[in-house]
Amino acid sequence: MRAEGVETARRILCVFPRYTSSFGTWEYAYPLTDGIKAFMPPQGLLVIAAYLPPDWQVRFVDENLRAATEEEFEWAEAVFVSGMHIQRQQMNDICHRAHAYDLPVAIGGPSVSACPDYYPSFDYLHIGELGDATDELIARLSRDTRRPDEQIVLTTKDRVDMCDFPIPAYELADTKKYLLSSVQYSSGCPYQCEFCDIPGLYGRNPRLKTPQQIIAELDRMRECGIGDTVYFVDDNFIGNRKAALDLLPHLIEWQKRTGYITRLACEATLNIAKRPEILEKMREAFFVTIFCGIETPDPDALKAMHKDHNMMVPILEGVRTINSYGMEVVSGIIMGLDTDKPETGEALLAFIEESKIPLLTINLLQALPKTPLWDRLERENRLIHDEGRDSNVDFLLPYDQVLASWRKCMEIAYQPERLYARFQYQCDFTYANKLKVPASTQQASWANIRRGLIMLRKIFWKVGVLSDYRKVFWKFALGRLRRGDLEGLIGPALIAHHLIMFARAASVGQQNASNYSLRLREASVPAE
Numbered sequence: 001m002r003a004e005g006v007e008t009a010r011r012i013l014c015v016f017p018r019y020t021s022s023f024g025t026w027e028y029a030y031p032l033t034d035g036i037k038a039f040m041p042p043q044g045l046l047v048i049a050a051y052l053p054p055d056w057q058v059r060f061v062d063e064n065l066r067a068a069t070e071e072e073f074e075w076a077e078a079v080f081v082s083g084m085h086i087q088r089q090q091m092n093d094i095c096h097r098a099h100a101y102d103l104p105v106a107i108g109g110p111s112v113s114a115c116p117d118y119y120p121s122f123d124y125l126h127i128g129e130l131g132d133a134t135d136e137l138i139a140r141l142s143r144d145t146r147r148p149d150e151q152i153v154l155t156t157k158d159r160v161d162m163c164d165f166p167i168p169a170y171e172l173a174d175t176k177k178y179l180l181s182s183v184q185y186s187s188g189c190p191y192q193c194e195f196c197d198i199p200g201l202y203g204r205n206p207r208l209k210t211p212q213q214i215i216a217e218l219d220r221m222r223e224c225g226i227g228d229t230v231y232f233v234d235d236n237f238i239g240n241r242k243a244a245l246d247l248l249p250h251l252i253e254w255q256k257r258t259g260y261i262t263r264l265a266c267e268a269t270l271n272i273a274k275r276p277e278i279l280e281k282m283r284e285a286f287f288v289t290i291f292c293g294i295e296t297p298d299p300d301a302l303k304a305m306h307k308d309h310n311m312m313v314p315i316l317e318g319v320r321t322i323n324s325y326g327m328e329v330v331s332g333i334i335m336g337l338d339t340d341k342p343e344t345g346e347a348l349l350a351f352i353e354e355s356k357i358p359l360l361t362i363n364l365l366q367a368l369p370k371t372p373l374w375d376r377l378e379r380e381n382r383l384i385h386d387e388g389r390d391s392n393v394d395f396l397l398p399y400d401q402v403l404a405s406w407r408k409c410m411e412i413a414y415q416p417e418r419l420y421a422r423f424q425y426q427c428d429f430t431y432a433n434k435l436k437v438p439a440s441t442q443q444a445s446w447a448n449i450r451r452g453l454i455m456l457r458k459i460f461w462k463v464g465v466l467s468d469y470r471k472v473f474w475k476f477a478l479g480r481l482r483r484g485d486l487e488g489l490i491g492p493a494l495i496a497h498h499l500i501m502f503a504r505a506a507s508v509g510q511q512n513a514s515n516y517s518l519r520l521r522e523a524s525v526p527a528e
């Protein structure tokens with residue numbers, strides 16, 4: 001670790017900002033669980049926490065679980081914050097609260113790295129990845145924890161090799177309160193989809209950890225009590241296919257050693273369907289979900305956004321191929337593209353029916369800074385800086401028409417009958433192809449059984465008795481119960497409840513049409 005040997009040990013409070021309600025925050029599902037309150041522990045901030053000199057004291061607060069307290073701000077000598085654009089208001093709010101205690105506040109992560117001007121109040125801006133800027137920040141704080149007179153911008157020029165990344169400080173996180181856990185093997189993506197900021201921020205040549213590092217991280221997660229489902233947050237799991245193939249045998253061995261109690265998930269491009277040698281090994285490693293940015297079923301639109309790689313196999317065939325290896329596809333979808341027509345919504349709904357994908361994140365196009373899309377729209381004078389709008393893009397179709405089409409798609413796609421029919425398909429044609437894993441003592445442990453029973457009781461009461469879609473639920477649930485498939489009942493019931501409730505709110509304008517929009521965000525600040 002490069003940050004050793006600094007003069008004075010400090011007390012650092014790492015605060016992760018709250019997310020505003022969105023499709024991916026799952027808050028409608030949490031009341032059906034045994035106390036889960038947030039999606040995933042934040043990798044970036046926990047890596048920074050682990051990177052700090054060993055004699056520095058670190059506390060970590062995820063404001064998705066609870067707000068940082070007065071006592072914690074009084075204890076700290078400096079505050080670190082990290083997050084994405086969608087957490088911008090919350091990050092600025094944490095900064096103001098820390099300044100009330102006269103603490104210096106540093107911000108790092110993807111949002112500030114792309115848009116430093118979003119964060120004028122912070123004392124230190126950490127731009128870029130873990131590297132010489134991090135060392136400089138640590139050295140400065142070691143010398144002096146007074147707030148500097150002017151904002152100091154530190155930019156990483158020399159990145160820490162991912163092989164030298166520390167294991168994230170999972171021990172600081174309240175691990176039982178998360179739906180999933182995350183791990184990162186690679187960073188960057190070789191493609192250049194017009195709307196995506198990953199290649200601009202993290203490069204086109206994926207950087208890698210070693211398989212041994214990943215196994216050590218997975219072991220540490222298990223020691224810290226995390227691990228039912230671990231999500232590879234790599235921008236594209238097959239961005240470097242050879243690296244994926246190098247890692248998979250290690251994951252298979254790890255699963256055999258630990259009894260297959262961890263389901264794995266990842267993000268990958270749809271052309272993974274052309275790689276049976278990778279899919280077969282992923283099945284053996286107990287991958288059960290792949291998030292694919294399908295974006296649109298319209299070939300002209302894929303071409304226009306430079307996502308031609310999605311057409312290397314016909315999309316529906318690609319989805320079926322992945323399903324045949326026991327992996328469910330989750331899909332990202334974008335509406336409001338320049339190629340959209342008045343009938344795009346209808347075509348999208350037809351695609352959803354045909355693909356049988358239960359979970360699709362349907363968003364309005366939003367131009368992110370540092371993307372080719374942003375540059376093009378800026379040239380065309382089509383960027384709209386109005387935070388009251390659901391997107392910053394001046395669509396070619398009328399804005400109200402695009403928004404109405406999004407709402408209609410949300411309403412129809414997530415009608416309980418349609419959604420549960422798609423889950424039923426997954427039970428019959430995808431989950432049935434999953435690796436048959438041996439029963440382990442941990443799976444049959446009292447803690448696990450108790451957890452399952454708590455969730456079942458809540459699902460039966462809140463969905464099976466109180467909800468207005470209980471008939472649809474019971475039709476699906478009885479089928480699962482008859483087969484003794486409790487896992488196949490609990491997972492879909494949790495996800496479906498969130499999707500149904502979120503989509504209902506969205507279809508009447510109570511949720512944003514873009515995960516990046518700032519509209520409706522005010523109410524979520526500050527954290528409860």
Ligand code: SF4
Nearest residue numbers: 189191192193196235
């Ligand atoms: S394939 Fe995915 S990660 Fe890569 S550039 Fe396209 S959208 Fe971004």
